[in-house]
Amino acid sequence: MTALVEIRDIYIDGRSDETWMPIIKGVDLTLNKGEVLGLIGESGAGKSTLGLAAMGFTRDGVRISGGTVTFDGIDLLAASAAKKRELLGKRIAYVAQSAAASFNPAHKLIDQHTEGPVQHGVMSRSESVQDGIELYRRLRLPNPEEIGFRYPHQVSGGQLQRAMTAMAMSCRPDLIIFDEPTTALDVTTQIEVLASIRDIVDQFDTAAIYITHDLAVVAQMADKIKVLLKGDEVEEADTRTMLSAPKEDYTKSLWAVRAFERPQKPAVHTSATPVVSVQNVSAAYGKIPVLHDVSFDIHEGRTVAVVGESGSGKSTTARCITGLLPPSQGVIQFDGQSLPAHYKNRSKDQLRQAQMIYQMADTALNPRQRIGDIIGRPVQFYMGLTGKQKRRRVEELLEEIELPAAQYIDRLPSELSGGQKQRIGIARALAAEPKFIICDEVTSALDQLVAEGILKLLARLQDDLKLSYMFITHDLATVKAIADEVVVMKEGKVVEQGTKHDMFVPPHHPYTDLLLSSVPEMDPDWLTNLLNERGVDNIGDAAVDKMS
Amino acid sequence: MSTLTTLALLLVAIAAGGWMFRFAGQKATANAPTFRDMPFAVAFGYVFGASLLLFSVWYFFQPTVTDAGVPNAGVVFFRWAVQFFIISTIAAYVFRLVGRAVGTEGSKKIFRQMPLTASFGVLVIILYAITAIFAQWLAPFGQEEIFQRVNVLPGGNAATGGDPMHPLGTDQIGRDLLSRLIYGAQNTVGIAFVTTCLAFFLGGTLGFLAATLQGWLDQVLSRAVDVLMAIPSLIFALLLMTIASAWAGSERWLLTVYMILIIAVIDSTRVFRLARAVGLNIVVMDYIEAAKLRGEGLGYLIFKEILPNATAPLLAEFGLRFCFVFLTIASLSFLGVGIQPPLADWGTMVRDSAQFINFAAFSPLTAALPLLAAGAIALLTVGVNFVVDWMLQRSSGLKE
Incomplete structure (x- = not known):
């Protein structure tokens, strides 16, 4: 039997600064009919580029400089534009990472769905509409009869991602390329999308290339896994072998990341004054209430993880603490003293004591300021240091975050990698010499190995400087790694709180249980078992809805 | 009708040529991707362009004087x-x-x-x-120096009505046109530059203030700008200049100052809009939030955090705005209320010699008189726009 897709010794270059830099350096890939291949690697490993190359396609500024791509006996690199037009959409389909950005907001879902089949002459429009509804039903979208007649903005993110999968299936292609289809979704939503993608790929015996950086996800989806590192193949094996016995050191290090976990600290004295105490806080955006009676304490040298899905009010709580959103009821206490509700009414010292680290280091650092200025500003502003003293302090801070000062102090943020930028964000917070730092999803935009480095750094700084952290995250693996106490939030309310130990051992509040059980595990049978346990109709949104 | 038929026939011929060009290309290169994937419209475009080029070359070498002795303008x-x-x-x-x-x-x-x-x-x-x-x-x-010979044609050749002393000729009252063009650069461009700077200072400051503070200040400023923008700018400027000329009385220089102020205020509305829009995109960034939470003042926020990130679009707008201001001044001068004689100004120069354009068919050199000043205006506008396009492309990160 010949393979469906065969990529032989492919070389792909990207243009940067007037020269061609290699992105993929001689990778082979074979995919048989009905098989699912997982492509994993860090950002910049060339996963997406290789996935697109399997369609004979390259992004602008990228070229294929060597090798062959064969799809079902057709040489895609030599094929004419007309020939490729015939294949793409009909026999090869693509599902992008952000469905919200990939749908045309001006057309209804079903109109975009039927375009492919009608253009390729597979079905008439009315047949295609019927087929679309059938696909929506199979992908377990709510109200399959009418959901297609909505516009993209009227549908939630997870549903949109499934609608896009339906669109990719509309011509019953032989190959679908999934480019990180669940990365932007919450864990409970992710399960729905994963389950429906897997089902539909099984049903129609479609081959798929599944690109992701999440190992646990790929373990559920793929028959075999290929690991990429900086454009080179590290290893390839079938899923079970790869998970149980990875050969290469790099793969082992990827697997080991999930093992990082801090020991539980002893319980604090009940009489000790907490550093930050959130007391019965309610808040609203305009007239819409978003927080209801939220209370929790953060003690010196402890990390409180605030967990919940998007829209649960985690970041709003942080905005109340920093004073960006004055609460409508309740108070924030710092070291036993009430803080003014609005940040403009707080003293310089009160502002200094509480610092913040942001999720997107790209937007958190001014792109026009050099590292020395970014970190130097709070040093000058709060400590009054200038000139040489300021520079020496900045150098100290850079050493503290494990970046060689001489090399980085005069760079711009754009000259740093994602992990380095996040470290600069940490240094800026440290420069104020605070007691308390809010970490807002600080690792969610980073690759797993880099994220682990950031978590370890934060843990070390906490021990050295007795810092208290409020750690906002939706990733329970991160919680496991760093938290002392956990606060679970849902729809603006605290559902459950307690020590990490309590939280990860049953019994739980049912919502906590749902969150915990939705986190993909490295076991390839995890999804199957979970679905059997919960029942097909009781996953994701449906499960969340039943609880409220 | 016959012109239409000729045009239609030409288009059909070019279309046939395009098809043949693509077909020949495919045969000659053994179906190389360039020709294989070439849409018909592109092939048509190539042949159309080539025909146009051929026609231009042929037209370029036509005699300048017809057999009857009339110049072929x-x-x-x-x-x-x-x-x-x-x-x-x-x-x-x-x-x-x-x-x-x-x-x-x-x-x-x-x-x-x-x-x-x-x-x-x-x-x-x-x-x-x-x-x-x-x-x-x-x-x-000098720009006000008057000579004996009036209406000398450009070219500097006595045989064609020129004068070697005045290579670009003289105007109706005998002033040297080359000198006036050069001084015109100083007056028109200089005043336009000052006006644009003033407009940017006004509009930029208020725009960033509105973006940073928002609330009622933003409302008041934005609505005021809406009102100013609702009035057609040239007519508004003309109206205000009429009032200003009454105020200025016999003080000619005062009128120029008024003109700078009036155009600066009118154009600052556009700068305000841009600065506010760019500023609004920047103030939502996390680094601005970080600076606010640090307790930074308004001045630091605007000049150290926002301004450096807004320079690229503002600089591009500066180039464009400069052209508009420059054209407005030329228009006002053309209408007689702008830069006042005897100061040399390109707009006034075009108006003074505008009627000579009627001689284009008989004497191209005579028609060139108004074209000189107009060309000076056009050249600068085109040049500035080329630079602005390039800067916009660089700042938006587009690749060519």
Whole structure:
């Protein structure tokens, strides 16, 4: 039997600064009919580029400089534009990472769905509409009869991602390329999308290339896994072998990341004054209430993880603490003293004591300021240091975050990698010499190995400087790694709180249980078992809805 | 009807040519991707362009004087345009080569990435700046000096009605046109530059303030700007200038000051809109939030955090706005309320010699008189726009 897709010794270059830099350096890939291949690697490993190359396609500024791509006996690199037009959409389909950005907001879902089949002459429009509804039903979208007649903005993110999968299936292609289809979704939503993608790929015996950086996800989806590192193949094996016995050191290090976990600290004295105490806080955006009676304490040298899905009010709580959103009821206490509700009414010292680290280091650092200025500003502003003293302090801070000062102090943020930028964000917070730092999803935009480095750094700084952290995250693996106490939030309310130990051992509040059980595990049978346990109709949104 | 038929036939011929061109290309290159994937419209475009080029070459070599002894004005103007185009291209190319060879590493890199249009634009701007700054030394005569011979034609050739002393000729009352063009650069461009700077200072400051503070201040400023923008700008300027000329009385220089203020205020509304929009995109960034939470004041936020991130779009707008201000001044002068005689100004120069354009068919040299000043305006506008396009492309990160 010949393979469906065969990529032989492919070389792909990207243009940067007037020269061609290699992105993929001689990778082979074979995919048989009905098989699912997982492509994993860090950002910049060339996963997406290789996935697109399997369609004979390259992004602008990228070229294929060597090798062959064969799809079902057709040489895609030599094929004419007309020939490729015939294949793409009909026999090869693509599902992008952000469905919200990939749908045309001006057309209804079903109109975009039927375009492919009608253009390729597979079905008439009315047949295609019927087929679309059938696909929506199979992908377990709510109200399959009418959901297609909505516009993209009227549908939630997870549903949109499934609608896009339906669109990719509309011509019953032989190959679908999934480019990180669940990365932007919450864990409970992710399960729905994963389950429906897997089902539909099984049903129609479609081959798929599944690109992701999440190992646990790929373990559920793929028959075999290929690991990429900086454009080179590290290893390839079938899923079970790869998970149980990875050969290469790099793969082992990827697997080991999930093992990082801090020991539980002893319980604090009940009489000790907490550093930050959130007391019965309610808040609203305009007239819409978003927080209801939220209370929790953060003690010196402890990390409180605030967990919940998007829209649960985690970041709003942080905005109340920093004073960006004055609460409508309740108070924030710092070291036993009430803080003014609005940040403009707080003293310089009160502002200094509480610092913040942001999720997107790209937007958190001014792109026009050099590292020395970014970190130097709070040093000058709060400590009054200038000139040489300021520079020496900045150098100290850079050493503290494990970046060689001489090399980085005069760079711009754009000259740093994602992990380095996040470290600069940490240094800026440290420069104020605070007691308390809010970490807002600080690792969610980073690759797993880099994220682990950031978590370890934060843990070390906490021990050295007795810092208290409020750690906002939706990733329970991160919680496991760093938290002392956990606060679970849902729809603006605290559902459950307690020590990490309590939280990860049953019994739980049912919502906590749902969150915990939705986190993909490295076991390839995890999804199957979970679905059997919960029942097909009781996953994701449906499960969340039943609880409220 | 026959013209239409000819045109239709031509188009059909070009279409057939396009098809044949593609077919021949496919055969000759053994179906190379360039020809294989070429849409018909592209092939049509190639043949159409080639035909146009051939026609231009043929037209360029037509005699300038018909058999009957009447000048063939179309050919004359076409030759001037083509010659000017070729000289400009060569100048821009040489300028870019020089830029790549001389200067610091940074400036060399800029010149390496520069398209030819941008290097032409930069060259034009530099030349205009030099002319404006050194007008007193460059001009052969004073701008108010009057000579005996009036209405001397350009060219400097006595046989065609010129005068070697006045290479570009003289106007109706005998002032040297070359000198007036050079002084015009100083007056028109200088005043436009000052006005644009003022407009940017006003509009930029208020726009950033509105974006940062928002609330009622933003509402008041934005609505005020809406009201100003609702009035057609040229007519509004004309109206205000009429009032200003009554205030200024016999003080001519005061009128120029009023004009600068009026145009600056009217144009600052557009700058306000842009600065506010750009500012709004920046103030939502996390680094602004971080600075606010640090307790930073308004001045630091605007000048240290927002302004450095807004320079690219503002600079591009500066170039564009400069052209508009410059054209507004020329228009006002053309209408008689702008820069006052005897000061040389390109707008006034066009108005003074405008009627000569009627002689184009009989005497191209006479018609060239109003075209000189108009060309000076057009050249600067085109040059600035080339540079702005290039800057916009760089700041938006688009690849060519």
